[in-house]
Amino acid sequence: MRDEIVSIAENVHFIGAFDPMIRTFDIIMKTANGSSYNSYLVRGSEGVCVMDTVKKEFSDQFFSRLERLCDYSEIRYIVLHHLEPDHSGALIDLMERAPQAKLIISGRAVMMLKALLKRDIEFEAVNTGKKISLGDKTIEFLSTPFLHWPDTMSSYLHEDKILFSGDVFGSHYYDERLFDDQVGDFSYAFKYYYQHIMRPFKQFVLQALRLYNRFDITLIAPLHGPVLRTDPKRYIDKYADWSQDTRSSKNVVGKKLFSVFYMSSYDNTLAMAERIAKGADEVDGVIASMYDLASLEEQNMIDLLEESDAVIVGSPTINGDAVKPAWDLLACMPYLQSQGKIGATFGSYGWTGEAPEMLHDRMQWLKFRLPVSPLKIKLIPTEQELVECENFGREIAEVAMGKMMEMEI
Amino acid sequence: MATVMLKDDNINVKAPIGTTMRKIAQATGASMEFGCRIGDCATCIATVEKGMEFLNPLTEKEQRTLSLIENADETMRLMCQCSVISEEGEIEISYLMI
Numbered sequence: 356m357r358d359e360i361v362s363i364a365e366n367v368h369f370i371g372a373f374d375p376m377i378r379t380f381d382i383i384m385k386t387a388n389g390s391s392y393n394s395y396l397v398r399g400s401e402g403v404c405v406m407d408t409v410k411k412e413f414s415d416q417f418f419s420r421l422e423r424l425c426d427y428s429e430i431r432y433i434v435l436h437h438l439e440p441d442h443s444g445a446l447i448d449l450m451e452r453a454p455q456a457k458l459i460i461s462g463r464a465v466m467m468l469k470a471l472l473k474r475d476i477e478f479e480a481v482n483t484g485k486k487i488s489l490g491d492k493t494i495e496f497l498s499t500p501f502l503h504w505p506d507t508m509s510s511y512l513h514e515d516k517i518l519f520s521g522d523v524f525g526s527h528y529y530d531e532r533l534f535d536d537q538v539g540d541f542s543y544a545f546k547y548y549y550q551h552i553m554r555p556f557k558q559f560v561l562q563a564l565r566l567y568n569r570f571d572i573t574l575i576a577p578l579h580g581p582v583l584r585t586d587p588k589r590y591i592d593k594y595a596d597w598s599q600d601t602r603s604s605k606n607v608v609g610k611k612l613f614s615v616f617y618m619s620s621y622d623n624t625l626a627m628a629e630r631i632a633k634g635a636d637e638v639d640g641v642i643a644s645m646y647d648l649a650s651l652e653e654q655n656m657i658d659l660l661e662e663s664d665a666v667i668v669g670s671p672t673i674n675g676d677a678v679k680p681a682w683d684l685l686a687c688m689p690y691l692q693s694q695g696k697i698g699a700t701f702g703s704y705g706w707t708g709e710a711p712e713m714l715h716d717r718m719q720w721l722k723f724r725l726p727v728s729p730l731k732i733k734l735i736p737t738e739q740e741l742v743e744c745e746n747f748g749r750e751i752a753e754v755a756m757g758k759m760m761e762m763e764i
Numbered sequence: 765m766a767t768v769m770l771k772d773d774n775i776n777v778k779a780p781i782g783t784t785m786r787k788i789a790q791a792t793g794a795s796m797e798f799g800c801r802i803g804d805c806a807t808c809i810a811t812v813e814k815g816m817e818f819l820n821p822l823t824e825k826e827q828r829t830l831s832l833i834e835n836a837d838e839t840m841r842l843m844c845q846c847s848v849i850s851e852e853g854e855i856e857i858s859y860l861m862i
Contacts (some may be wrong), residue, residue, distance in 0.1 A: 462832050466804035480832050505799045505807050694795035695773060724773065724793035754774075763765070763778045764791050 360420050361533050363574060363582055364515040366398040366492070370405070370420040372413035375529045384551050386544070389529030392417075392441050393578050395519065396424050397512060399489020402431035405456070406510070406519050407578060411444030418445070418452075427453040432487055434459045434494070436521035437507040438467045442578055447472060459487070461498060464506035481508070483566065499523065499563035501556045509563065516573040522552060523563060524590050526580030535581045544580060545590070549597055554661075555692050557598040564595050611755045612662050613643040613748075616651075617669035618678050623703035623735055624669045630741045631667060631701060631730075634748030641752040648680035657687045665697040665755045666723065667748075670710040672702060677710035685714070688721050698723030699751050701730040701744070708733070726754040726762075766818050766848045770794045771858045781851055785843040796859050801844045803829055808843035809836075815855035819846045 361369040375389035392409035394417060403425045409417045430453040435443055438460065450456065458478040460468055465480050483498040493513040500507055502523050510519045526545045530538035553560055568591075575583040575590060583590050613635045619625035628645050636643040646659060660666060668684060670677040698718040700711040711729030719725060730747050732740050754760050765778040768785075773794045779787075785808075789796050799807030803825035812819065819841065822830070826845040830836045840860065848855070 462829075463799055463805040463807055465829075466800040466802065482833060500807070501797070505797075505805060694793075694797070698793070719790065719793065722790075722793050722795070724775070724795075757774055760773075760775045760792070761777075762775070762792055764780065764783055764788060 359531070360423060363395065363576060363584075364512075364517060367512065367515055367517060368396045368398075368420070368424055369533060369582065370394050370396045370417060370424065371407075372409040372416035373529055373531055374410070374413060377527075380527050381552075384527060384547070386527035386529075390527040390579050391529060392444075393576065393580075393582070394442070395576055396421060397489065397492055397494065398425065399492035401488070401490030403429045404432040404434060404487070404489055404492075404494060405430055405449065406434050406576075407436055407442045408433075408445035408449055410441040414445040414448060418448075428455065430456040431489065432457050432459055432494075434510060434519075435464070436509060436519060436578065437461070437504040438464050438471055439504055439522075440471075443471060450476065459496070461496075461500070461506045461508040463500060467504075467506055497563075497566045499559070499566065501559040502563055503552045503556060509567070511570050511572075516571050518567060518570065518572045518575045518587070520567075520575050520577050522578050523560070524575050524583060524594070525552070525577040528580040530581065533582050534585075535583045536585045538581050541581055545593070546597075548579070549594065551690065553594070554597075554690060557692060560594055560598040564591060564598070567591060609640065611641045611664040611752070613641050613665040613667070613752055613755060614659055614663040615643065615645045615667045615669065615748075616648050616659075616681070616684055617645065618648045618671065618680055619669075619703075620671055620673075621703075623732070624671050624701070626736055626741065627701050627703060627730070627732060627744045628669050630744035631669075631748035634745030635665070635667075635752035636748075637745075638749055638752035638756060640756050643748065643752070648678075648684060651680070651684075653683070653687060656684050657690050660684070660687055661691050663696065665699070665751055666718075667699045667701065667751065668714050668718070669701045670714060672704040672706070672708050672710040675707055675709050677702070677714050681710070681714060682717075685717050685721065693721045693723055696723050697751060697755050698725050699727050699729070699747070701732075701747065703732050703734060703736065705734055724754070724760065726760045727751055766815075766850050766853045766855060768848065769854065769856045770796070771813070771856060772796075779848050781848055784847040785857075789843070796843055796857075798844055803842050803845045806830070806833060806842060809833070809840055809860045810843050811839050811858050811860055812841050813839070813856040813858055815853050816841075818848060818850040818853035818855050820849050
């Protein structure tokens with residue numbers, strides 16, 4: 356069963372590899388029953404195109420399938436939809452076996468290819484609209500960057516209406532029956548994959564879907580998990596749904612959500628948080644809310660961070676550091692898109708007071724826009740200091756509402 | 765100092781001569797994306813709507829990379845290759861996705 360060749364359309368074959376034993380993928384993802392490294396072979400009247408390879412350790416499966424379908428001399432093109440090692444692991448070997456084949460990658464992949472292969476090879480870099488012909492089969496390339504690598508592209512096989520989507524629409528789900536109508540229920544794996552891999556790039560997902568929508572798609576061939584041939588549009592619709600700004604369903608259209616996350620030992624940082632939220636809330640169009648980090652589960656942190664236009668983090672300083680839940684909050688950001696979000700930090704302190712600056716530095720590396728310097732107050736805030744907190748909140752909220760952020764470097 | 769306006773982010777920043785766009789992006793938290801950071805990948809392509817003359821001329825690598833991009837025109841630059849070369853002037857940038 357493991358080396359069976361499966362046709363996904365006439366003269367289009369699955370030549371990937373199954374990995375039923377993998378349990379942790381890319382450090383951050385679990386899979387309960389393994390995964391697959393999908394690659395495909397397209398045979399036209401004037402040659403063969405290989406779509407992606409597999410993880411290096413699984414090269415034997417890949418070459419075994421490939422060799423039963425064509426001679427290496429027939430391969431005219433090798434397409435890599437992105438260069439991640441689980442899809443480029445057999446590339447060098449394949450290029451040595453088929454030296455006449457032209458490698459096709461996206462424009463963004465050029466530098467990465469050099470780093471990956473450590474040698475000079477011939478390739479063609481393509482962008483949206485570039486087509487190659489295999490005689491009776493035509494492949495068009497689509498630039499779909501950041502899904503989930505910067506160099507990701509997709510391609511469309513016109514005659515068979517197949518979308519080769521790269522990692523988009525993938526699942527870490529092992530089932531050699533391969534097709535979505537024959538495998539078990541993989542819907543949880545499909546969503547989990549989106550949440551962990553695609554969620555930080557929602558705007559790029561929507562951009563890619565706009566490109567896909569130009570085409571009549573009858574089958575989606577992703578790089579992991581089941582091949583999707585049963586009403587492919589419903590998978591596209593799921594991605595569209597998950598990538599939408601969800602505010603329209605929460606009755607906060609046009610409002611800016613301003614979240615003040617805090618922890619407080621003696622209510623001093625809490626007092627600051629209350630007045631920062633009050634100041635922000637007084638700005639038209641802003642809804643400010645407060646969240647005690649001591650009682651937030653990680654998934655709730657992720658959801659709140661995603662919805663927030665402004666993320667304000669307050670922590671006291673304990674032994675020269677911010678408290679762990681504040682770091683845990685910011686550690687959720689790699690699941691999300693942080694560029695463009697506004698950030699700020701604050702906190703009451705007893706002795707040294709490093710926490711707000713440390714959190715500010717971290718937020719800068721996470722690419723938050725930080726319009727104001729950290730605000731720290733020694734021990735119990737006075738009324739005058741609390742007024743400063745209100746001004747702090749108001750100033751951040753005004754930037755969130757579109758006030759030009761003026762800075763000097 | 766020259767003024768650099770990042771239109772998509774509502775950021776207006778005054779930057780001294782020699783400041784790179786990478787430094788501006790990092791200091792302000794601007795949402796522009798960088799990839800390879802050495803002019804090969806075009807992730808950071810942007811349109812310079814105003815003030816091209818206040819930025820350094822195109823680097824050789826930048827020229828080569830831009831030549832690979834269909835429909836690239838003379839207003840487009842790779843932000844990782846750009847720095848401010850004037851003590852004054854207004855530069856306006858808007859991001860592109862290709």
